[in-house]
Amino acid sequence: MKQVVHLNINGSPYDVMVAPNATIADVVRRQLGMTGTKLGCEQGDCGACTILIDGKSHLSCITLAVASEGKEIVTIEGLEQNGKLDPIQQAILEKQGVQCGICTPGVIMSAKGLLNENPKPNHEEIVVGMSGNLCRCTGYEKIFDAIEAVVEGEYDDAATPQVGAE
Amino acid sequence: MDQDSAYTREQVREFEIVGQSVPRVEGYDKVTGRAEYTDDIDLHGMTYAKVYCSPVAHGIIKKVDVSKAKEYPGVLDVIVGEEHPKKYSVNDLLPTETPLAVDKVRYFGEGLAAVVAISEQIAAEALALIDVEIEELPALVNAHDSEASADNLIHDFAKNNTNHTAEQHFGDVDDALAKSDVVVEETFYTSMVNGGFIETQSVVADYDPGKRKLTVYNCNQLAHTLQHTIARTIDMPLDDIRVIIPNVGGGFGGKTEATPSVLIASIMSRKIGRPVKLTYDRDESIYQNKGRHACHLSLKLGFNKDGTIQALDLSILLDGGAHSGWGFVVLWFIAALTHLPYKVRNIRYEGRRVYTNKPTPGAQRSFGGVQARTAVESCFDMAAVELGINPYELRMINAVETGYKCPSVVEVRHSEFKKCLESVATRSDFANKWGKLPRGKGIGFAAGHYSSGGAFLLYNSSRAHSTANIRVDTEAGATVFCGVTDIGQGSTTVMTQIACEVFGIPMRKVNFICQDTMLAPMDNGTMDSRATYGAGHAVKNAALDARSKIFDVAAAHLGVRAEQLQCKDELISSIYDDNRFINFWEAVRMYQEVQGTVFGTGDYTPPQPRGDYDGKIIGPSPAFGFTAQIAEVDVNLRTGQVKVLKYYEATDCGKAVNPASVEGQVEGGVVMGLGQALIEEIVVDRNGRVLNPNLHDYKIPTTMDVPEFDSEIVDAYDPTSAYGGKEVGEAPTGPVCAAIMNAVYDAVGVRLTEVPITPEKVFRAMRGQHSRGLELETTTIGFHNAKIRSV
Numbered sequence: 039m040k041q042v043v044h045l046n047i048n049g050s051p052y053d054v055m056v057a058p059n060a061t062i063a064d065v066v067r068r069q070l071g072m073t074g075t076k077l078g079c080e081q082g083d084c085g086a087c088t089i090l091i092d093g094k095s096h097l098s099c100i101t102l103a104v105a106s107e108g109k110e111i112v113t114i115e116g117l118e119q120n121g122k123l124d125p126i127q128q129a130i131l132e133k134q135g136v137q138c139g140i141c142t143p144g145v146i147m148s149a150k151g152l153l154n155e156n157p158k159p160n161h162e163e164i165v166v167g168m169s170g171n172l173c174r175c176t177g178y179e180k181i182f183d184a185i186e187a188v189v190e191g192e193y194d195d196a197a198t199p200q201v202g203a204e
Numbered sequence: 205m206d207q208d209s210a211y212t213r214e215q216v217r218e219f220e221i222v223g224q225s226v227p228r229v230e231g232y233d234k235v236t237g238r239a240e241y242t243d244d245i246d247l248h249g250m251t252y253a254k255v256y257c258s259p260v261a262h263g264i265i266k267k268v269d270v271s272k273a274k275e276y277p278g279v280l281d282v283i284v285g286e287e288h289p290k291k292y293s294v295n296d297l298l299p300t301e302t303p304l305a306v307d308k309v310r311y312f313g314e315g316l317a318a319v320v321a322i323s324e325q326i327a328a329e330a331l332a333l334i335d336v337e338i339e340e341l342p343a344l345v346n347a348h349d350s351e352a353s354a355d356n357l358i359h360d361f362a363k364n365n366t367n368h369t370a371e372q373h374f375g376d377v378d379d380a381l382a383k384s385d386v387v388v389e390e391t392f393y394t395s396m397v398n399g400g401f402i403e404t405q406s407v408v409a410d411y412d413p414g415k416r417k418l419t420v421y422n423c424n425q426l427a428h429t430l431q432h433t434i435a436r437t438i439d440m441p442l443d444d445i446r447v448i449i450p451n452v453g454g455g456f457g458g459k460t461e462a463t464p465s466v467l468i469a470s471i472m473s474r475k476i477g478r479p480v481k482l483t484y485d486r487d488e489s490i491y492q493n494k495g496r497h498a499c500h501l502s503l504k505l506g507f508n509k510d511g512t513i514q515a516l517d518l519s520i521l522l523d524g525g526a527h528s529g530w531g532f533v534v535l536w537f538i539a540a541l542t543h544l545p546y547k548v549r550n551i552r553y554e555g556r557r558v559y560t561n562k563p564t565p566g567a568q569r570s571f572g573g574v575q576a577r578t579a580v581e582s583c584f585d586m587a588a589v590e591l592g593i594n595p596y597e598l599r600m601i602n603a604v605e606t607g608y609k610c611p612s613v614v615e616v617r618h619s620e621f622k623k624c625l626e627s628v629a630t631r632s633d634f635a636n637k638w639g640k641l642p643r644g645k646g647i648g649f650a651a652g653h654y655s656s657g658g659a660f661l662l663y664n665s666s667r668a669h670s671t672a673n674i675r676v677d678t679e680a681g682a683t684v685f686c687g688v689t690d691i692g693q694g695s696t697t698v699m700t701q702i703a704c705e706v707f708g709i710p711m712r713k714v715n716f717i718c719q720d721t722m723l724a725p726m727d728n729g730t731m732d733s734r735a736t737y738g739a740g741h742a743v744k745n746a747a748l749d750a751r752s753k754i755f756d757v758a759a760a761h762l763g764v765r766a767e768q769l770q771c772k773d774e775l776i777s778s779i780y781d782d783n784r785f786i787n788f789w790e791a792v793r794m795y796q797e798v799q800g801t802v803f804g805t806g807d808y809t810p811p812q813p814r815g816d817y818d819g820k821i822i823g824p825s826p827a828f829g830f831t832a833q834i835a836e837v838d839v840n841l842r843t844g845q846v847k848v849l850k851y852y853e854a855t856d857c858g859k860a861v862n863p864a865s866v867e868g869q870v871e872g873g874v875v876m877g878l879g880q881a882l883i884e885e886i887v888v889d890r891n892g893r894v895l896n897p898n899l900h901d902y903k904i905p906t907t908m909d910v911p912e913f914d915s916e917i918v919d920a921y922d923p924t925s926a927y928g929g930k931e932v933g934e935a936p937t938g939p940v941c942a943a944i945m946n947a948v949y950d951a952v953g954v955r956l957t958e959v960p961i962t963p964e965k966v967f968r969a970m971r972g973q974h975s976r977g978l979e980l981e982t983t984t985i986g987f988h989n990a991k992i993r994s995v
Contacts, residue, residue, distance in 0.1 A: 063748025068285035073244035074237015076453070079486045086402055091808040096784035117857040127235040132400060133226050137872065138692025139234030140403040168907045172899065174400050174454050175692050177871030178907045180864070 043107050047072075048116030056103045061085045063098040066113055074114035074143050077171070085171035088144035088151070089113050094152025097170075114143035117150070124191035126150055129184035137175035145171045149185050158189055207596035215668070217859070220772060221704045225864035226711060226831070229697045230451070230690070232242065239451045242406035243422045243483045248520030250408075251280055253320040253469055253482040254327040257491060258305065260340050261312040261561040261892020262358070265305060267337035268316050276333055280476050284317045288471055292437040294461055294566075295429065298528040300359055302566075303437070303467035309338060310358050310526035311563055312892050313491025315464050321474045322479055326544045343561040343892035347500065348521040350560045358526060358559040367557040368522045370535045370819055374611035380515035384506030388586040392579045394941065395885040396498035396523060398490055399568055400904040402454020405492065406483035409469035413477040416495075417444045418470060423452040425460045425689050426729030433462040438470050449719035455691035456876070457567030458494045460731050461529060462501050465492075487897035490886065494566030497534055497557075498523040499575040505583045506550075511593045511601040515550040516542055525564035531557045533822060537572035540823025542945040543610040545600035545621050545653040545830055551611060561892040563669040567731065571875055573654055573938030578959065581650035582592065582944030585949065594638060595649040595946070596629040599832075603651075604610060605756035613815040614823050618922040618930070624832035625651060627854035627916050632834045638869040638950060644841050646951025650939035651832040655825030657734025657810055668807035669734070670993070671725035672744035674703065674750045676802040678793050681713040687727025688739035689719050693933055694865040695735040699743045701861055702926060706747035708771030709788060733931030737827055738808050743807025744926040753802050758791040827922055829931035830856040833874070835911075835943040839951040843966030846882060846948055853915040853936060859928030860917050869932045870915050877940025879905045885960050 041111045045052045047066065054069050060186035063080075066072040066089075070200045087099040090112040098113075119125040128133070136142045145168070152159060152167035159167060164185050173181065187193060233239035256268075270282040285304035293299040305313045305587045317334050321327040344358060345349040350365040358365050381387055408421040418440060424430045427447045433440040454457060465482040473480040484492065499522050504514040520538060524531045539553040570577075588595040603625060608616040628649075629635065637647045657669065674687040684703050690696040700714045707714075717723050727739060751771065758776040759766040762784045770779050778783035795802050810826040834852040839845070853870055860866040883903040887895040896902040921928035949955045954969040 054217070067244075071246065072237070073240070076241070076402070077243070078404070078453075079899045081486065081898055083486075084402055100453075118236045123232075123235065131231040131235045134225065134227065134229060134231075134868050136231050136401070137694065137868055138452060138454040139230075139239050140241060140401075140451075140692075142234050143237045163825070165907045170906075172400075172402060172904055172906060174402055174456070174876070174904060175872045176868055177875035177905075177913070179607045179871045179911050179913055180868055182907075 041104065043103050044113060045106060046109065047111045048113060054103070058104055058194045059195050060103045061099055062101045062106055062111065065103045072113055072115050076140050076143055079138065080190040085143040086141050088147040088148065088171065090147055090151055095148045110204060114147060114149070117146065117202045124150070126185070127187045129188045129193050131182050132182065133187060135176060135181040135184040141171060145181055152183065153188070161186065184194060214526040217921060219927065220708065221701045221711065223863070224443035224860050225629065225860065225862055226697060226701060227384040227710065228694060229472040229700055229716065238524060241403055241451045241453050242408060242421050245408045245421055245450065247408065247410055247479040249478045250850055251320050251322060251478050251480050252324040252327050253318050253472055253480050254324065254331055255465070255468065255488065256317040256331050256334050256336070257313040257488060258309040258316055258338070260309060260338050261343040263309050263338040263340040265309060265316065266339055267335065270342065271333035272316050272333040273319055273330040276326070276330040278323065279319055279321045279330045281472060282317060282319050283471060290437050292433050292462065293528045294530050296436065300527045300680045301464065302764060303464050303471060311561055312894055313488060313493065313563065313753050315468065315742070318468045318472065319360055335744055343890065345560055345562060345888050345890060345892050347521050347558050347560055351521070351556070351558045352962050357779055359563060362559055364558045367528060368532050368535050370539060370553065370555040372553045372817060372819060376517045377517050377550045377552040380550035381504060381517065382787045384514045385437060385509040386507045386587060386590050387504055388506045388590060390500040390583055390957060392503070392582065394563070394575045394578050395880065396496065396565055397880045397884040398493055398495035398886055398902060399454070399456045400460030401454030401456060401458060404484040404486055404489035405459065405463045405465060407466045408479055408481045409473035410479040411473040411477060417446065418450060418471060418474060419446045419575055420440060421448050421450055423459055424449055425452070425455045425691055425731055426727050427689060427719055427721050428687060429729060430466065431461050435469055437467050438474070441848065447691050448720045450759065452691040454728065455663065456569045457571055459691065459730065460567050461494050463492050486899060488900060490894060490897040491563050491887065493525065494529060494565035496568040496574060496880070497565040499580040501575060503579040503583050503586055507587050507591060509591065511591055511598050513546050513548045513602045516548045517552045518577070519554040520543055521803040522555065522561065524559050525562040526559060527564040529564050529566040532764050535817050536819035536822035538576050539819055540612070540614065541576040542610055543573050543614050544616065544828065545604050545605055547608060549611050562888050563886065563894060569873060570654060570934040570937035572651060573934060574880060574941060577650065577652045577938040578941045581939050582955070582957070585649065586955070591953050594635060595612065596625060596634050599625050599649070599651055612817065612823060613813040613820065616828055616926050618827060618858065619830060620918050620920040621653070621830040623918040624830050624854040624856050624982050627918055628832045628852040629833045631914055631916070633851045634834060635969045641950065642952055644839050644840060646837050646944065646947040646949065648835045648837070648947030648950055649945045650895045650943035650946060652935055652938035653828045653830045654733055654931050654938065655736040656827040656829060657732050657824045658822060661712065662883060667726060668809045669728040670740040671727065671805070671807040672739070672746040673725055674746045674804040676750050676754065676792055677796055678789055679683050682707055682709065683717060683741060684717040685717045685724045686739055686743055687724040687729070688735050689720060691730050693869060694862060695730065695736065695739065697865065698736050698861045699739060702740050702743050703747045704767065705927065706751055707788065709774050731799045733829065733933045736808065736929050737925055737931065740926040740929065741808035742806050745808065746804045749806055750802050750804025752789050753804070757795045758786050761791070761794065763788055827858070827930035829935045831935040831939065833939050833943045835942060837947040837951055841952070841970070842953035844963035844965070844970060846944065846961055846966060848878060848911040850945060851911045851913055855917050855932055855936065856920045857913065857917060858920050858922035858925055858930040861919060861927055861929045866917055866932050867915060870936045871913055873933065873936030874940055875905050875910055877911065877937040881941040881944045881961055883960055901942040949989060
């Protein structure tokens, strides 16, 4: 039996009618049109669907919508503010921690969750913190570079980047 | 610039944007979640399809009763295989596949029926109402058994389940081996692995009943080839089909074929007149596979005392899975790959590909290269030990150089391979480590190469492999139309850089329109590491064509001959006199006032070498990329666990058009190789059931599995290329298994001959060396003591 749940997503209230087994990934992708959250396995293996719930990273493909009422949900769409990227987004873009991009929203949300818990992780902590996000393209090097650059303050004053040489 | 040194910037190789690590053009969309992938598409009236997957790997279909599913509320249609029995394959080479199984199933997970409904949930529920009866046949899951099976045939036409055979012989191998001072010989096995792209294959087919036209959105690498396959298989005129490739969430070769889902969705959309979406679950994606072929290899290499290679004798058996796919091509490709990167003149190759009841392999990054390199580079290491020559030196002695001509028609027009070998040897201090590290620590050398867009054209025609059209006007800037597909490797960015370099305008003034068969001209697509080289040529040629028209106007205006003009910072100026200039867009405007929009066109086709041997069309390439690699490993002497500590790599990709993207290709390519070397394998039980169709049992490397990287792009410029660049996407994956095998040998003195190198195999191999009692047992799981024969 479907029921109405009240979800707080990216700072806005959404009342959605969901089945009890609907996941947050289902709701944001199929009902709310926020397709930035990606699905790679739907079994909690790949991390592409990672979102923040109350500041911590969660796998939205195995998190039920009905269990998420009253919580603060942030998806990839919630990071960029008025055309200004979050430092992690900008670092991933500039350091080429993005190739095909399908894992990228999950990678960024995991990195965000990691830095929320530990703002100054060392390399080992980054490796462990990001181990739940599979990326088949980059070999992870450029993702590490990007997160380390953020940790070192290189992107503290992130502004909208200009793509390409001017 | 004074008059005597009045070269164009290209002649002195001083570039503005080529050579810069420009961020991805589409990167902003990707980091914000805006980038649209196939499954993200939502069309008006969308419907959803699901496939009923066979629960057995081999059997005769007795019944597929879909009547109850058809009646289920919300179901719009159900189709079964016999309604659409037309067979297809890559480029129609021995077609064996059908959209859904007809009469017989040949692999676990093959589609038997498909349901389309108003929601995915309803389609899934309806699948449960389909009544299937299959008379099971013994599954053939081992290539050797399959080949020996005369009466249990997977395809009726294929005697002994043989798909293709291939033979080549150059020089006199028997004579050369007999005269060699040292001959090494070994057998190897490389496993079946999966592309492991994080985006499973997805399709949206949208048939317009009014116009009787079909638009297909699909994450595919070869838009035009896909268009052909759809047209032939579902009997529609080619020009009634438009293929649009949204962002592709990883391809690695596995998305070069049409999945059955594309044909199913197209058939259903045409039938019900509504858009149909079909996205594979992860298990279905692995059943459809099209990853790397498992391969049994048997190799002999002969050397003279001075280390020069005399002969190469290779025979292989490819496990082809249930269908033809890319099989013919991979069989010949492995042959071609043995001719390089060492100067061997006597080469014999015998290859067979047989059908088995397994998910069909196809193309995967370093297609044929992983198999060939695993055997050749391991045997080089064995020979080095026997000859008493350092493995680095042995490779230097035999390495190909610019201008080398193989005994086949393959020619190396540019090579900095030796620089690669030198670079990794120096950086890793190889000479002081090899054979000198404490037990359990090891260092291993391997090297390789890959082609950059061969002579082989998928389109079955004589037309150009790449064509680009460019429109330049003040209304839209410079708009490039090109059929190449960005699967994440960065071709859109690189092509934009190339166009900018020609015009001397900033990146944001260029629009790159690709991945759409209606808008972009025919292109051979993204495969065989051909995009930067092949499509790059076409884009550059088109831009030069358009620029020459703009230059003519500027030349008249400035009173300067057109060939003495240059473009930089949106200014067209005399190469002799900076004060004689005109704004680029002003010149464009002047052209438009008189002649209208500026159009340019350019194309590229690689040289078509003429050989007179079997398999001649596969292998020749206008350019080859090279790689040298060194792995440092730690082998746990108690458990056999291999940990790769550090990885050195050096790449000759010519001029790196975008160095950060090149590094990304190298790092990603090596890590894909590491996955196959250590942890990846599709496991099939004796009934053909796939035991690990998910990402927790099918392991791809995580952040925890990657070593410290030390890579270098060696200084190189391929003068045959548009801006000096050539392949980098595939070569780095090829030698990784061998580098690690060689490092394990250096660490613990046992030679592993089979990947993945699991702790169990290493443990048994180590035990085997110390305990003769275990040795017989261990040989059955792919470990052999190195057989080295001194003559």
